[in-house]
Amino acid sequence: MLAKVKNFASKNNYTTMLLSLLAVLLLFFSITKAGTFWTVGTWKGIVMQFPEYGLMTIGVMFCFISGNIDMSFVALGDFATIMAVRYMAAHTTEGMSNGQMVGVILVSLLIVILIGALGGVINGVLIAYLNIPPVMATIAMQLVWLGLSTALTQGYAVTGVTPLFTEIGHTMLFGFLPVPLLVFIVVFLIAAFLLKYTTYGKKLYMIGTNVKAARFSAINTRGMIIGTFVLADIICCFGCMLMVSTMNSAKADYGTSYVMNVILILVLAGVLPDGGMGKIFNVLLAIISIQIISSGVNMFSSLNPYHASMIWGGLLIIVLILSTRFNGSGFKLRKRKKKV
Amino acid sequence: MKKKVLAGLLAAAMTAAMLMGCGGGDDSKTSGSGNTEQTPSNDEQDAAGGDDQAQEPSGDTPTIAFVPKVMGQAWWDYVEKNVKEWSEENGIDVIYKGPTSVDAADQVKIMTDLVNQGVDILCFSPNDPASCEAICKEARDKGIIVIATEASGMENVDYDVEAFDETGLGGFLMDQLAAQMGEEGQYITMVGSMTMESQNNWADAAVARQEEAYPNMELVPDKRVADDSDAEKAYNLTKEMIQKYPDLKGILGTGSFDAPGAARAIQELGLTGKVFAISVAMPLEVKDYLQDGTLGSVALWDPGLSAKAMLNLGVKMHNGEEIASGADLGVEGYNAVEIQGTVVVGQGQIAVTMENVDNFGF
Numbered sequence: 001m002l003a004k005v006k007n008f009a010s011k012n013n014y015t016t017m018l019l020s021l022l023a024v025l026l027l028f029f030s031i032t033k034a035g036t037f038w039t040v041g042t043w044k045g046i047v048m049q050f051p052e053y054g055l056m057t058i059g060v061m062f063c064f065i066s067g068n069i070d071m072s073f074v075a076l077g078d079f080a081t082i083m084a085v086r087y088m089a090a091h092t093t094e095g096m097s098n099g100q101m102v103g104v105i106l107v108s109l110l111i112v113i114l115i116g117a118l119g120g121v122i123n124g125v126l127i128a129y130l131n132i133p134p135v136m137a138t139i140a141m142q143l144v145w146l147g148l149s150t151a152l153t154q155g156y157a158v159t160g161v162t163p164l165f166t167e168i169g170h171t172m173l174f175g176f177l178p179v180p181l182l183v184f185i186v187v188f189l190i191a192a193f194l195l196k197y198t199t200y201g202k203k204l205y206m207i208g209t210n211v212k213a214a215r216f217s218a219i220n221t222r223g224m225i226i227g228t229f230v231l232a233d234i235i236c237c238f239g240c241m242l243m244v245s246t247m248n249s250a251k252a253d254y255g256t257s258y259v260m261n262v263i264l265i266l267v268l269a270g271v272l273p274d275g276g277m278g279k280i281f282n283v284l285l286a287i288i289s290i291q292i293i294s295s296g297v298n299m300f301s302s303l304n305p306y307h308a309s310m311i312w313g314g315l316l317i318i319v320l321i322l323s324t325r326f327n328g329s330g331f332k333l334r335k336r337k338k339k340v
Numbered sequence: 341m342k343k344k345v346l347a348g349l350l351a352a353a354m355t356a357a358m359l360m361g362c363g364g365g366d367d368s369k370t371s372g373s374g375n376t377e378q379t380p381s382n383d384e385q386d387a388a389g390g391d392d393q394a395q396e397p398s399g400d401t402p403t404i405a406f407v408p409k410v411m412g413q414a415w416w417d418y419v420e421k422n423v424k425e426w427s428e429e430n431g432i433d434v435i436y437k438g439p440t441s442v443d444a445a446d447q448v449k450i451m452t453d454l455v456n457q458g459v460d461i462l463c464f465s466p467n468d469p470a471s472c473e474a475i476c477k478e479a480r481d482k483g484i485i486v487i488a489t490e491a492s493g494m495e496n497v498d499y500d501v502e503a504f505d506e507t508g509l510g511g512f513l514m515d516q517l518a519a520q521m522g523e524e525g526q527y528i529t530m531v532g533s534m535t536m537e538s539q540n541n542w543a544d545a546a547v548a549r550q551e552e553a554y555p556n557m558e559l560v561p562d563k564r565v566a567d568d569s570d571a572e573k574a575y576n577l578t579k580e581m582i583q584k585y586p587d588l589k590g591i592l593g594t595g596s597f598d599a600p601g602a603a604r605a606i607q608e609l610g611l612t613g614k615v616f617a618i619s620v621a622m623p624l625e626v627k628d629y630l631q632d633g634t635l636g637s638v639a640l641w642d643p644g645l646s647a648k649a650m651l652n653l654g655v656k657m658h659n660g661e662e663i664a665s666g667a668d669l670g671v672e673g674y675n676a677v678e679i680q681g682t683v684v685v686g687q688g689q690i691a692v693t694m695e696n697v698d699n700f701g702f
Contacts, residue, residue: 041456048452049449052445246452246474247444247448247471253444254444254471258445305440
């Protein structure tokens with residue numbers, strides 16, 4: 001038994017580390033806040049909150065694995081949701097039947113998908129065909145989308161979300177499963193399937209490991225990168241759509257802090273923008289850990305969100321130090337050493 | 341292989357240490373700041389003391405949370421100080437927690453956590469009122485008392501506490517200016533832009549107040565100028581108007597750029613004591629002008645008192661007291677509030693002068 005654990009741990013450094021982290025967090029909050037931590041309310045808060053940026057994390061994960069990065073996803077998502085909510089506001093009338101509202105919601109989801117895809121294509125073309133470094137290209141696009149949204153809305157929140165949409169966002173299925181969580185689970189399973197059981201997933205890791213080698217192996221790397229950004233940005237836009245249901249409105253700068261959160265979670269999970277590495281299960285563990293820290297910190301009246309970001313930053317440094325020790329899935333520095 | 345297991349454990353241990361360190365460090369910080377922070381000379385505090393004691397809840401102490409727009413900004417640091425003061429006076433803990441950047445999504449997340457972890461009273465100032473409706477509805481459905489400020493128009497709140505209404509502030513600006521002008525002479529009104537609804541309503545109310553109370557004052561034919569919310573433009577406009585109307589004695593500004601701009605013009609033209617200006621303004625921005633006498637006073641509301649009024653209102657509701665027009669929220673400026681629907685209007689406008697300009701820190 002112990003040998004098995006050891007074997008597992010040695011093969012899954014990040015998983016071991018994240019599981020230990022999760023265990024420590026649970027233990028810590030159980031001891032310090034026994035009365036508050038293990039209540040339905042606290043956990044409802046936790047599972048209601050992470051699907052928003054959890055979806056974005058899954059989206060950006062695809063970019064990271066392919067050796068790219070996306071900084072534009074929140075701004076793009078905000079733009080897409082602003083357009084969707086504008087459509088909703090224009091087509092929702094008092095006394096509409098639920099069927100009609102479902103129609104409006106479906107069209108607005110289509111709008112979000114189309115704009116997300118458009119954003120993905122632009123990112124992909126800038127990077128794969130025009131060879132602009134991914135960070136620069138997507139920061140530029142972030143500014144473009146932010147500017148567009150602000151110009152369109154004058155910086156005001158866009159209201160008029162179809163009531164049914166907000167209602168669905170706050171519904172508990174079977175009394176315990178919030179709809180946003182269900183959406184997250186479904187997207188997570190699809191993403192896991194794509195990565196593990198399809199040739200797309202295998203090719204993605206290959207591109208991330210060595211894009212030249214992948215191209216010489218007859219992989220359409222440019223098409224793959226564009227496709228990956230389309231997929232990633234559509235998922236991110238869905239994340240922003242969940243945000244619309246929480247906030248009951250859309251705005252040019254909702255969720256801007258998610259950009260850094262998402263990158264932090266991915267690095268914590270061992271998905272580095274160098275590409276070619278990372279497991280989606282670890283991403284899930286990292287998302288949950290980060291949310292537990294932030295909700296946990298909110299249980300202490302004397303702690304501020306500053307402290308949560310301090311803990312996050314500290315964790316990141318620990319992970320980066322440790323990752324140089326993890327051979328196999330660590331930094332390239334270590335790999336090079338091995339070759340010598 | 342052992343190394344890796346060890347590494348994992350090490351990471352876990354370090355996290356634990358960090359969490360502990362964090363918790364401990366913060367406590368000492370809180371107690372430390374309580375001692376070192378200077379308390380502003382607050383007469384209104386003593387005045388309110390009696391009322392506060394009357395509100396001491398009997399046995400049933402509510403859990404209160406106060407969510408500011410952002411943490412670590414002078415305005416909200418001042419509010420935090422006042423909330424802590426209130427907390428000590430009343431013996432009721434208040435969880436003061438807000439986003440670290442002005443991000444509506446972060447603010448809603450904090451409110452979500454607080455609502456789900458269970459509080460009795462939720463006070464907040466929304467970055468974006470629309471974004472808070474859903475969580476406020478959830479809170480109210482759970483029986484939480486929800487009290488907002490600077491959020492008029494929000495549906496899912498028990499009350500929205502506002503320091504003043506348009507008539508109140510307009511009249512106050514006029515009274516202050518009239519006192520400095522000796523209640524006679526020509527004046528003009530200034531707004532950020534002709535389309536800013538609230539500022540124009542303040543100006544209208546000020547003019548109405550003059551017509552009613554100060555017959556020897558006269559509005560010049562230009563009536564109202566707009567400075568595009570730009571102190572530079574306010575400066576130029578003031579010079580222009582003084583040239584056009586040599587007898588101009590007063591500039592009744594509204595927005596926070598009006599008085600600073602006008603004061604610079606008055607100072608440069610050497611008309612200090614002959615031409616007077618006023619508007620809503622941030623104390624530190626006009627401190628120099630208050631000190632050299634170019635400005636007699638500017639208008640503002642005290643966000644600390646407003647926060648205390650919100651807390652007192654919450655406790656009153658928690659104790660099942662009826663809230664109606666004329667209710668006393670136990671803080672100066674909120675001793676006889678007016679209830680307009682879900683909006684609670686005080687007379688919380690204050691004059692910032694030489695004496696109190698340093699009290700706020702913003």
